[in-house]
Amino acid sequence: MSVNADLEQALHGDDLDAGLRAVARLRRLVERLEAERVAAARRAGWSxxxxxxxxxxxxxxxHRKYHRLLEG
Incomplete structure (x- = not known):
């Protein structure tokens, strides 16, 4: 099953456990992506x-979320 199919199943399927686990995985992915992009932007000189x-x-x-990780 593809990622899109997994997400569609999590969104529209009846398995609440699978749906909530998918939400948790997406949250972790988004947090990691945000942290990596913020770090890259700071390295590039963005305010x-x-x-x-x-x-x-x-x-x-x-600033509160990332300044210690990036400038500490």
Whole structure:
């Protein structure tokens, strides 16, 4: 089964356990992708504000979440 088929099954299927596990996997993937892209943007010289605008959050939110990991 493809990833898209797995996601469709999780979204529309009757197996609540599988659906919730899929949500947890997606959340971890999104968190990792965000962290990697934020780190790349900072290395490229982007400001916290520039990153926050793209993520649709406040500068304070993105700074609080990542500044220790990236500048600590």
């Amino acid at each position: 916290w504000r520039d990153i926050a605008v793209r993520l649709g959050v406040t500068k304070q939110t993105v």
